[in-house]
Amino acid sequence: MPRVASTFTCGPSRGVFASVLIVSCAVVAACVFALPGCSKKSSSDSGSDPKALIVGFSQIGAESSWRTAETKSIRDEAKKRGIDLRFSDAQQKQENQIKAINSFIAQKVDAIILAPIVETGWEPVLKQAFAAGIPVILVDRGVKVSDDSLYTSLIASDFVAEGRMAAEWLANALGGTGNIVELQGTPGSAPAIDRKKGFEEGIAPHEGIRIIRSQTGEFTRAKGKEVMEAFLKSAPGQINAVYAHNDDMALGAIQAIEDAGLKPGKDILIVSIDGVRGAFEAMVAGKLNCTVECNPLLGPAAFDAVAKAVAGETLPKNIVVQDRVFDQSTAAEVIDSREY
Ligand code: AHR
Secondary structure (H helix, E strand, O other): OOOOOOEEOOOHHHHHHHHHHHHHOHHHHHHHOOOOOOOEEOHHHHOOOOOOOEEEEEEOOOOOHHHHHHHHHHHHHHHHOOOEEEEEEOOOOHHHHHHHHHHHHHOOOOEEEEOOOOOOOOHHHHHHHHHOOOOEEEEOOOOOOOOHHHOOEEEEEOHHHHHHHHHHHHHHHOOOEEEEEEEEOOOOOHHHHHHHHHHHHHHOOOOEEEEEEEEEOOOOHHHHHHHHHHHHHHOOOOOOEEEEOOHHHHHHHHHHHHHOOOOEOOOEEEEEEEOOHHHHHHHHOOOOOEEEEOOOOOHHHHHHHHHHHHOOOOOOOEEEEOOOEEEHHHHHHHHHHOOO
16 A cells, blocks of 8 residues: 655644645645645655555454454454554553554654544544644544544444434333333443433333433443342342343343343343344344444444545545344344354
8 A cells, every 4th residue: 555645744833844835836735725734745746665554543442342343343454455553452541542642643653543432531632643733533432522623534333323222122122111220331431421312312202111220331241240230139120121332241241130040131121232243142042132233344434534534635524334223033144144
């Protein structure tokens, strides 16, 4: 893959250089203003050898099968395109992600892909990337910033819609009445906030449905099991359904329910989000009732966005990934075609 653009020519610290180019070449000047805060000069313009694009990827960690599938998709796509990918695993800590971004800036990468663990606290580091003229593509989760030009584009599912779809499926399966326990994702993360919101909106028209317990299971199977055990102890015989913000927590809850001598999927209905292979296996086994897909295969879209950003093209602020609902009625039929 040729290094499409190796030299940033604008952004606050590049203003003088940008001005020189504007004076010397009208065509380049047009490119300079195509993308706010950054634009690059192609290495082919200078006649130098083509080099691989350098892209930094700050990943949250490996808390779920979904996350592992997303990492694989981004690594595989980088390899396919001959991109020099600098990968950093933050091990669930925002401070590690901020350090990684600072390091990518120091390495003068061509672009940064960021999967932000939580929504807030990104403004200072995104300002630094912007000042360095490095486009930042957000994947999977959004951020809250006062100026959304600090990032180039967000490629993600609509988490509110996912929560709503889970609620509609469950309200229908419960026949409009029942007690639900909720396993939330990582506190402060976009999917935990939005999936809760969407689910609450979805059950709101059903007066007979209540959420009787709600706690974080941190998107992990182990924590999902632990929290479900506590729910079963504190509300014995009262739980009709589980709503888990991801499949891994639902799979942990299934173990807790079985350990308590109950039948998951029958005595207690379970709906979750992601659509990973383990969820399809659990549906085929009759232990999980429904999963709302959240597609983690974001590599191709992420690098398409990177390529456009470094070429100075304007990108849509939000690229929304389309998701579907799967339940036991189709699980066996589609399981072999699942890619993650
Ligand atoms: O941001 C997407 C969520 O993060 C997935 O639903 C979950 O499994 C992951 O860890």
